[in-house]
Amino acid sequence: MASLSVKELSKNFGKLQALNNLNLEVEDGEFFVVLGPTAAGKTTTLKCLTGLLTPDEGEVHMDDEAVQALSPAERDVALVFQTYALYPRKTVFENMAFPLKARQMSPEDIKTRVTEIAAKLQISPYLDRKPAQLSGGQQQRVALGRAMVRDPRIFFMDEPLTNLDFKLRAEMRAELKRQQQELGKTFFYVTNDQVEAMSMADRIMVLNQGVVQQIDVPETIYDDPANLFVARFVGNPRMNTLDCTIDTTNNTISGEGWRLVLPELVEHFAINSDNKQSYIMGIRAEDIRIHRQAQDTFFAAEIFVTEPLGDKTIVDISLGDVNLKVREEAGFDLAVGSQVWLELDASKIHLFDKTTHKSIRKANS
C-alpha cells in the first residue's frame, strides 16, 4: 500500500504539450480516478507515474520515496489494462503465476501465493480452467489476481472496462469497487467514462488538454464544478448552458427568449455591480420543472420531444434556437409543440465567466 505524490509534472511530445504542471496527492488506500476526453493526457499521466514514460519536469513520490529514477519494475506497481488481456492458452493458475515465474519464485511459493489470492477473489474453483470458460466477471477477477500476486504498492488501471458491454460494465464497476474496498489498496484509475468516475472514485481528477480542471469528491464535481468544461463533461444528460446577461439594476438574468427576475441570484454570486454583464448560465436537467400554466417567475418554451426512459422521462425543450434537457417523472408526456412554462431552481443555477469559463462562485461559500 502506498500514497502517491506528484509535483509540477510536465511532458511534451515535440511541440505538443501533453501535460502541463500537474500536481496531485493520492492517499494510501484511495480509489483515485483520472477522468477526461480523448487526448486529455490521462494515459500520459499514468505512463509517467509508472515509469513507462519519462516526464520532462516534475517529481513523483510513492510513500516518501522519490521514484523518478526507478524503472517500471522497480517502482513495484501493477498495471491492469483491459480485462481480457489474459493469456487464452494458459489456465487461470498459469495466468496468475506468470508474474511470479518471471521473478523466479520457487514453484511451492508460487502455489501458496496464487492459492491465497485466488481464495481472496473467490476464484479458487476455476484455477484449472482456461479464461474463455469463465464469465466476464470471473475473467476480471483473474486479471486483478494476476496483478495482486506480487502485492504491488499501487494498482494503475487504464480503461479496464472499455470493451465490455453495457450491462457487464455496470457489474464490473461495482465488483472492482468492492474489491478495492476489501483490499484497501491504492487504485489509480484512468477513464473517459464519467459514470465510472462518479460511481467508483473516492476522488476524481478531471483532466483536459493536459491541464487539471478540478480534483474533488464525486458529489462536489457534480454539484459544484469549477468550470464550464467540468460542468458539461460530468452528468447525464449534460448540464444545460445558456448565454445570459445579468442586469443588477433590476435584478434580472436574461437570454434570448427568456428573462427571470431573481434578486437572490445577484446576491449569491460574486459578481460586481456593473449594470450589465454577460455570463454563461448552467442548470442541470433535474433542476428545471415544467409547468402547464404561466406564472411570473416562469418563462415560456415549447416541447421539442419527450424521451421516456422507464424510471424517468427526459424532456427536450426548445427555447428559441437552444434546446434544453429537463428531467421529469416517469410517465410525463406532452405532445411535440406543446407550450409549457419552465421554472428554474435558483439555488442550483451555475454561472461561468464568458472568457475564462471559470465558475463564478457563490459569495458566501
Add this chain to the structure above:
Amino acid sequence: MATVQLRNIEKQFAPDAIAVKDLDLDIADGEFLVLLGPSGCGKTTTLRMIAGLETQTQGDIHIGNRLVNGLPAGERDIAFVFQFYALYPHLSVKDNVSFPLRAQNISKSEVDSRVQDVAKRLRIEHLLKKKPNRLPGGEQQRVALARAMIRQPQVFLMDEPLTNLDAELRADMRAELKHLQHELGTTMVYVTHDQIEAMSMSHRIAVMNEGVLQQVDTPLNIYNKPQTLFVATFIGSPPMNIIECALVTEDSNSYLKSDNLNYKLPNTIDSTSQQVYFGIRAEDLSVASDSTADIKGDVILREPLGDETLYRIDIGSQILNIKTSPKVRLTIGDTIGLNINATNIHLFDKESERSLLH
C-alpha cells in the same frame, strides 16, 4: 408512407441455424417501431428481410398493400440507413444533403425544394452554403441526418445508425431523429441493441431474443408490464432485481417466501405456479425503518451518479440494487430495511418464465 406487415416469417440460414422464427408483426403507417434485442436475436435479419436484402424462408411481407416477397430492394420504395456516415468535406452542406438524390431523376427545382424543407425542419437553413468541417459537431450531425432523410420513401429502415457517435452527440441525435420522424410522419423501422434508444425514440418496441419475438408494446408498457423474464431483465438500468421464491397461499392470501423474504402480496394470485421469480426494479425498493421493512440487508456499495445514487444491498442469498435520490446517505456496512413498492411487483413462472401478472 405505408404500413409494414410481417406474416409467419421464418429465416433459416442452415438446417440448425434459424435466425427468425414464426414472426408476426404489424407496423402502422407513420409509426416509429424499434426492433430491440441482444446480438444474434434476429433483429437485423428481420430488417434486412423487410429491405429485400435477405429473402425469408417462409412467410409474407407487405409494404403498404403490396406483397413484396421476391421484389428486389430497389423496387420496394424503402430507404436503408446504416450509419450517419461522415460528410464529404469538399462539398457544401447543400450538396451533401442532396447527394442521395443525384442518382435519381429528380428535377433541380424539386431537389432544391426538398433540401429547403428538410433543412428548415433541422434548423440548418443558414448553413447550406458552408463546408461541413467548419461546423460544430452537433450541426454536422444534423446535416448528416438531413442527408439520410432527404429521400421520401414509403419506409425508412435504420440499422444502429447512432452506434459510432460519442455519448453526448448520441443523446442529441436521439431527440433530433425522434422530432424529425414526428414531423415527416414517415414509417420507421429502427434496429438497436441499446435499450435507451429504444425507450426514448419509439412509439412501440418489438423485443426479440433468439429469433423469437418476446413482446411488442409501448415503451412504458415494456418497462412497467414486461411479459417475460427476458424482457424484464433486458430493459432497465440497473437490471431488475430477481429473487427466486415459493408462491404460497395461506388463508386465501398469497405470499412470496424464500430464505430472506416472507412477503404478503397485495392481491391473491390464482396460479398453479409454485416456484416463481419475483422481480422488483431498483427504484421500487425504498429505505424503511426496521419495524416496517419487507426485506433486510447490509449496505455494501454506494455509487453516486449525481442526479441519483445506486446502492447494493446484500440480503444474504443475493445482492439487490436500489436507486435513491442523492439526498439519501447510507453507510457502508450498516444493516437497513427495505420496503417493496407493492404496485410495481413482477412475478414470472419459473418454468415458462412468463409473467403471472401482465
